[in-house]
Amino acid sequence: MDNQIETPMRPVRSAVHSGWVRSVDVRLETKLIEDVIHAQRPDPSYTAPRPPRRVPPEAHENTFYADLANCEPAVGANNTSVHQAKGAPDKGSGNRMSGNIKYEYKSVQTMRGLENRSIEKAQxxxxxxxxxxxxxxxxxxxNFRRVKPETFLSKAWDAFRGLAPAKQRSLAAAVAVLLVLAAVGIGIAAAHDKGDPKAQNSATKSTGSATVNETPITSPTPTPSPSLTPSEETEPIITAENNKELAALLNLGDNCDPSMAQFAAKYQDQKIEFDGSIENMQKHEKYDTRYDILLGPGDAGPNTGVGPAFKYDNVNMFDLNLTGMNIPSSVSTGAKFRFxxxxxxxxxxxxxxxxxxxSTTVR
Known part of the structure; x- marks a missing residue:
C-alpha cells in the first residue's frame, strides 16, 4: 500500500525498537486491506432493477384494437366510422364480414369548389x-363506392360454393340432365308443330283464298325527296391534307402575313382541323374559370415559331369539349391536342x- 505512517525522526537504538516499528506497519497494512475488501462487498439491502418484460407483438396488437374499440369512433363526411377494430363487421352489413362485401365503384369529375354538392347528390x-x-x-x-346489390344468381352461386364438393358435383349433374331434357322437349314440340294437319289445312286454306282473291297490286311510285340545300348538307372539315391554303398557312414563318386575313375572310365560320399545342394560357380579365388560350400548330408549345397565332378568347374548360382517351382533369401550357x-x-x-x-381531342 502507498499509505505509510510517519514516525518521529529519531534513531532506533536497539533491535527491539526496530522490531516494534515493523509490527506496527504490518498491522496497519492488514487493516487497510480489510477496509478495501469490505468496501467492495455488495450491500445486502440493495435490490438490482429488473429488466423490462418482453411483450409479444400479438399482445400489442390486441391491446391496440381493444383500446380502439372502447374509444368513440370518429365520424367522416358520410357518417361512416373512420377507425374500425380489426375483424369487426361493418355496421349495417348483417352477418356478412367486411372482407366478404362486394362493392361497385364509379368516378365523377366536378369543378373545384363544387365537391360537397356532388358528394351530397351521390349519397x-x-x-x-x-x-x-x-x-x-x-x-x-x-371516387365513390357502394355495396353491390345481391341478385338471385349471386345468392345461388354463393350457396353452391358453400356446399361440399360431392354435393356440388351431384347438383351440377342434375342441372345438366334438366337442360338436356328441356332441349329435347323443345325439339319435340317444334317437330309436332311442323307435322300438325290442322296447321297444314289452315295454311292451304289461306293460300287458296289468296289465289282466288288475287288482284294486281300496284306499288306506290316513290316520291322524290326534296334535295338538300348546300347549307343543310354536312360541312366538310378543312384540313392540311385536303386544303393547300391551310397547309401553307400552318407553315408560314410570319404570323402577321397578309394571307391570314384573306384566309379568314374566305373561310369565315367554316371548320378547320389541325394538330397543335397550347402556347400560352391566361385568365380572362378578372374571372377565375374563363381563359384566353393561344394555340399554335405543331408540338412545340411555348416555343412555336411557325403558323398563325390562333386564339380562343374568353372560354372555359367545357367550351373546349375534350374528347379521346385519357381526358386530363386540367389543361396547361404545352399540352398537345387535335383542335x-x-x-x-x-x-x-x-x-x-x-x-x-x-372539339379538342387528346393525342
Missing amino acids: NEGGWELVDQAQGTLRTTL TAKVGAYNPKQCLFFLTPV
Whole structure:
C-alpha cells in the first residue's frame, strides 16, 4: 500500500525498537486491506432493477384494437366510422364480414369548389360512399363506392360454393340432365308443330283464298325527296391534307402575313382541323374559370415559331369539349391536342387569328 505512517525522526537504538516499528506497519497494512475488501462487498439491502418484460407483438396488437374499440369512433363526411377494430363487421352489413362485401365503384369529375354538392347528390340519390378525391387545377375527381346489390344468381352461386364438393358435383349433374331434357322437349314440340294437319289445312286454306282473291297490286311510285340545300348538307372539315391554303398557312414563318386575313375572310365560320399545342394560357380579365388560350400548330408549345397565332378568347374548360382517351382533369401550357374549330376574324394589329372551339381531342 502507498499509505505509510510517519514516525518521529529519531534513531532506533536497539533491535527491539526496530522490531516494534515493523509490527506496527504490518498491522496497519492488514487493516487497510480489510477496509478495501469490505468496501467492495455488495450491500445486502440493495435490490438490482429488473429488466423490462418482453411483450409479444400479438399482445400489442390486441391491446391496440381493444383500446380502439372502447374509444368513440370518429365520424367522416358520410357518417361512416373512420377507425374500425380489426375483424369487426361493418355496421349495417348483417352477418356478412367486411372482407366478404362486394362493392361497385364509379368516378365523377366536378369543378373545384363544387365537391360537397356532388358528394351530397351521390349519397342521396344512389347511396354512394366517398372513397377518396384527387384535386386537379380546375377539376376534382371524386371516387365513390357502394355495396353491390345481391341478385338471385349471386345468392345461388354463393350457396353452391358453400356446399361440399360431392354435393356440388351431384347438383351440377342434375342441372345438366334438366337442360338436356328441356332441349329435347323443345325439339319435340317444334317437330309436332311442323307435322300438325290442322296447321297444314289452315295454311292451304289461306293460300287458296289468296289465289282466288288475287288482284294486281300496284306499288306506290316513290316520291322524290326534296334535295338538300348546300347549307343543310354536312360541312366538310378543312384540313392540311385536303386544303393547300391551310397547309401553307400552318407553315408560314410570319404570323402577321397578309394571307391570314384573306384566309379568314374566305373561310369565315367554316371548320378547320389541325394538330397543335397550347402556347400560352391566361385568365380572362378578372374571372377565375374563363381563359384566353393561344394555340399554335405543331408540338412545340411555348416555343412555336411557325403558323398563325390562333386564339380562343374568353372560354372555359367545357367550351373546349375534350374528347379521346385519357381526358386530363386540367389543361396547361404545352399540352398537345387535335383542335377542331370554326374560323373567326383576323386582327392585323395584334396579328391574332381568332377561332371558336368545336372539339379538342387528346393525342
